[in-house]
Amino acid sequence: MITSFLIDSLDRRGRVVVALLVALALLVPAGNLLVPQESAFHVSTYQLTLCGKYLTYALLALSVDLVWGYCGILSLGHGAFFALGGYAMGMYLMRQIGSRGVYADPVLPDFMVFLNWKELPWFWQGFDMAWYAFLMVALVPGVLAFLFGWLSFRSRVTGVYLSIITQALTYALLLAFFRNDMGFGGNNGLTDFKDILGFPIQEPGTRAALFSASALMLALGFVIASAVVRSKLGKVLIAIRDAESRTRFIGYRVERYKLFVWTLSAVMAGVAGALYVPQVGIINPSEFDPAASIEAVIWVAVGGRGTLVGPLIGAVAVNFGKTWFTGVLPEVWLYALGALFVVVTLFLPRGIVGLWETMVVGRPKPAKEIDEAGEKAGEAA
Amino acid sequence: MTGKAEGSLLYLDDVSVSFDGFRAINRLSLVLEPGEMRAIIGPNGAGKTTMMDIITGKTRPDTGDVLFDGSVDLTRLDEATIANLGIGRKFQKPTVFESHTVEDNIALALKGRRGAFASLFHRRSVAEQGRIDALLSTIRLSDKRDLLAARLSHGQKQWLEIGMLLAQEPRLLLVDEPAAGMTDAETAETAILLKEIAKTQSVVVVEHDMTFVRALGVKVTVLHEGSVLAEGSLDAVSANPKVIEVYLGR
Numbered sequence: 001m002i003t004s005f006l007i008d009s010l011d012r013r014g015r016v017v018v019a020l021l022v023a024l025a026l027l028v029p030a031g032n033l034l035v036p037q038e039s040a041f042h043v044s045t046y047q048l049t050l051c052g053k054y055l056t057y058a059l060l061a062l063s064v065d066l067v068w069g070y071c072g073i074l075s076l077g078h079g080a081f082f083a084l085g086g087y088a089m090g091m092y093l094m095r096q097i098g099s100r101g102v103y104a105d106p107v108l109p110d111f112m113v114f115l116n117w118k119e120l121p122w123f124w125q126g127f128d129m130a131w132y133a134f135l136m137v138a139l140v141p142g143v144l145a146f147l148f149g150w151l152s153f154r155s156r157v158t159g160v161y162l163s164i165i166t167q168a169l170t171y172a173l174l175l176a177f178f179r180n181d182m183g184f185g186g187n188n189g190l191t192d193f194k195d196i197l198g199f200p201i202q203e204p205g206t207r208a209a210l211f212s213a214s215a216l217m218l219a220l221g222f223v224i225a226s227a228v229v230r231s232k233l234g235k236v237l238i239a240i241r242d243a244e245s246r247t248r249f250i251g252y253r254v255e256r257y258k259l260f261v262w263t264l265s266a267v268m269a270g271v272a273g274a275l276y277v278p279q280v281g282i283i284n285p286s287e288f289d290p291a292a293s294i295e296a297v298i299w300v301a302v303g304g305r306g307t308l309v310g311p312l313i314g315a316v317a318v319n320f321g322k323t324w325f326t327g328v329l330p331e332v333w334l335y336a337l338g339a340l341f342v343v344v345t346l347f348l349p350r351g352i353v354g355l356w357e358t359m360v361v362g363r364p365k366p367a368k369e370i371d372e373a374g375e376k377a378g379e380a381a
Numbered sequence: 382m383t384g385k386a387e388g389s390l391l392y393l394d395d396v397s398v399s400f401d402g403f404r405a406i407n408r409l410s411l412v413l414e415p416g417e418m419r420a421i422i423g424p425n426g427a428g429k430t431t432m433m434d435i436i437t438g439k440t441r442p443d444t445g446d447v448l449f450d451g452s453v454d455l456t457r458l459d460e461a462t463i464a465n466l467g468i469g470r471k472f473q474k475p476t477v478f479e480s481h482t483v484e485d486n487i488a489l490a491l492k493g494r495r496g497a498f499a500s501l502f503h504r505r506s507v508a509e510q511g512r513i514d515a516l517l518s519t520i521r522l523s524d525k526r527d528l529l530a531a532r533l534s535h536g537q538k539q540w541l542e543i544g545m546l547l548a549q550e551p552r553l554l555l556v557d558e559p560a561a562g563m564t565d566a567e568t569a570e571t572a573i574l575l576k577e578i579a580k581t582q583s584v585v586v587v588e589h590d591m592t593f594v595r596a597l598g599v600k601v602t603v604l605h606e607g608s609v610l611a612e613g614s615l616d617a618v619s620a621n622p623k624v625i626e627v628y629l630g631r
Contacts, residue, residue: 005502232489233500239478239489246476249437250490250549251464253497260497 009227017309018219024055025215029208045204050323052211052279054316059218059272061299061311063265066225068297069306070234071261072241074159077166078269079293080173081141083283085270087177088140090190090283091124092133093201097194110192111185121183130197137274138267145266146259153255153262158244167290174288189284196278207279214275218312221268226308228264237261298341304353313352386448390415390553390583396435396445397607405431406442407607413553418579420594420615421587423604424627429587430473432604433555437470438463449553465495469551473558475538479531483522483541486530487513490545512548520544520574536567543574554584560593572596591615603627 010018028051031043060082067073094109103113107120126132148169152162180186199206228234239247240254248254277283286292296315303314318340325333348355386392391413398406406428413419423429434440435447438460447455455463464470478486491509494500517523520540525533530541539559546554559575560568572593578584579599588594594601594615601618603610605627611618618624 228501231501232503233497235481235485235489236500238480242478242480243476245439245460246472246478247489248460249464249470250545251461251495253461253495256497257500260501 006223006227009230010223011226011230013309014222014226017222017312021215021219021222025212025219028215029212032208033204045207048211049207049279052207052214053276054319055211055214055218056272056276056279057296057299057319058312058315059214059221059275060269060296061303061315062218062221062225062308063268063272064296065300065305065308065311066228066265066268067262068300069310070229070241071237071258072244073258073262074163074297075166075265075293076163076290076297077168077170077293078265078296079290080166080170080288081145081266081269082273082276082292082296083170083173083177083285083287084141084144085137085273086277086283086287087184087190087273088127088133088136088270089274089277090193091127091136091184092130093193093196093278094190095124095128095133096196097192100194101192109185109190111180111188112183115180117183124183134274137270141266141270141273142263146263149259149262153258156255167293170288170293171290174285174290177285177288185284187285189282189286190277191282191284193278193281201278201281210275210279214279217271217275221271222308222312224264225268228261229308233257233260295337298337298344300351302340302344302348302351304351306350307353310351310353317352386412386446386451388415389413389451390417390449391436391585392446392448392451393432393436394446394448396442396447398431398435398440398442404607406435409445409604409608411602411609413583413585415552416579416583418575418584418597418599419586420597420599420601421585421604422589422591422594422601423610426606427604428607429604430557431607433470433557433585433587436463436555437468461495464549464551467550467552468555469546469549469553470555471542471546471557471559473561475535475542477530477533477538477541477545479529481530482527483530483533484513484517484526486541487516487544487548490548492548492550516544516548519547519577536563539563539567539571540574543571543578547578552582554578554582556584556586558588558590559586560588560590568593569596 028043028048031041032045032048035042060078063081064075064078067075097109099106101110103110105113108117112120127136152165157165176182177184178187184190193201195201196206199209229237236247236252236257240257244254273287299314299318300311301314302318303312304310318337321336322333325336344351350357385394389412391411393409393411396406396409397404409428409432421429421432431440435442436455438455438458442456449455449466449468453466458466478489481489488505488509491512493509514523517526520543522537522541522544525537530538533541543556543559556575559571563571568590575584575586575597586597600613601615602612603618603624610627611621611624
């Protein structure tokens with residue numbers, strides 16, 4: 001039942017996206033591992049890891065779009081959920097190091113030995129087991145988002161005020177995680193990882209597998225987001241975005257709908273963070289930086305807010321630009337990013353996807369027409 | 382207290398509310414019988430919209446009783462609970478869901494389970510589709526069903542909102558200035574539509590337009606400075622010297 005619920009919800013564009021992601025998950029690792037280095041189709045390990053990182057950013061962007069584009073909740077602190085998922089994964093990877101650390105302590109990570117700690121703090125217990133750590137990847141951001149959302153949506157905090165407290169949340173976590181006594185490695189964060197699930201983390205094969213996992217997880221996130229958005233619940237979310245009090249007077253408990261999508265989105269962001277950390281090899285408090293969360297909002301705006309494909313395109317395009325820019329003109333990047341946001345807000349309110357629709361389709365179609373056209377084309381094919 | 386409210390659909394007794402020292406509603410009392418249609422008129426600032434806010438749970442009164450169906454205390458409930466009890470509200474400015482189609486607007490308002498998980502797995506049934514089709518033809522928007530609500534004219538949005546109210550199957554409809562901004566022809570049609578609705582449901586209409594109130598031909602309550610000034614047929618209240626003074630100035 002759940003499977004058909006998920007599959008049925010994909011329109012033609014959605015099926016193309018999922019097919020593309022699955023193809024990426026197979027072809028890019030093959031290009032890295034099987035194609036000889038001299039070939040034009042060879043993908044270097046650097047490129048593979050870079051693309052894998054972009055895919056995790058795309059999943060983060062999708063989670064931001066789910067709350068902002070579809071429910072009107074502008075989160076300027078989604079980086080916090082991303083980072084918490086990342087830290088949960090980082091803690092697992094730290095425990096995997098075991099006695100191979102500089103201080104060769106079989107249990108304590110290096111930074112704890114350095115701080116003269118004698119035993120593992122309670123919140124580090126269990127992270128040596130993969131299943132427990134992976135559960136925490138979803139649970140920690142999920143529970144935090146649930147509590148935060150329950151308090152703020154119930155008190156009817158909306159708009160700019162909510163954006164500001166999400167920003168405050170991530171900033172508070174940034175300051176907390178900087179402290180050595182918190183037990184998360186302070187300023188340096190967690191790094192020097194060796195193994196994941198028993199496989200050496202630097203090996204090309206492991207890196208290829210991590211890339212595939214990112215692509216497949218993004219595809220899964222896309223299917224789930226699509227199912228949510230196109231269900232009746234998704235229509236209620238859009239109704240809340242457009243006319244919140246109208247939705248209340250029809251009899252919907254707005255705060256519960258917001259809480260559902262907010263928590264789901266935080267879990268998605270956490271999973272993205274968990275896939276990001278083993279690929280970049282480090283997690284530190286800078287991931288909690290409010291600027292990082294704002295950047296994620298810009299990806300969504302550039303790609304196309306309120307569409308499912310938009311955030312994926314936006315995240316990859318902007319980060320590709322960032323990689324290129326910071327290589328060629330590093331000091332200009334932040335200005336370019338700011339200018340991009342201004343230009344998109346002023347001239348492309350519906351982002352790249354909106355521009356594409358206006359140019360190719362001629363005019364933005366109502367959702368219904370697109371769906372039906374998609375269905376017919378799907379049947380014909 | 383409950384004794385007096387018995388048999389009434391809506392019962393307001395001695396209700397007062399102040400905002401920063403300004404008494405928007407001042408010892409207001411009003412009783413509505415089941416099946417009754419009532420027009421409420423009054424100059425600007427008389428407290429008409431605040432009264433609706435109190436009934437629908439948006440504003441809590443400082444003192445007084447607000448009872449629905451003779452016994453349900455509305456002052457303790459939130460908007461969603463009150464809506465699900467069977468009180469529907471139409472705003473002064475038409476508020477429909479602009480990025481949804483006309484049909485989806487009705488579908489969202491349709492009476493049914495309102496929980497988040499019930500909505501997530503909801504599939505539209507044949508019965509529901511039939512109900513949507515019937516409502517669309519009542520509000521004369523069948524041919525516009527696939528259009529985004531944003532593209533409707535002002536008058537059509539008003540009708541769509543009335544259609545959404547009907548879809549909720551409320552026992553009491555609160556309608557705030559339904560004829561505002563409508564053409565004369567649309568106003569006349571709206572009066573017919575409301576009279577049609579009043580055959581099966583209780584309706585409270587707040588209105589400025591006297592021609593429209595006359596077309597409805599129902600009992601009128603005149604509000605002034607947050608309390609009831611006069612009550613009766615439109616002709617009777619129009620002849621009331623106090624009403625004339627309020628409307629024509631001192």
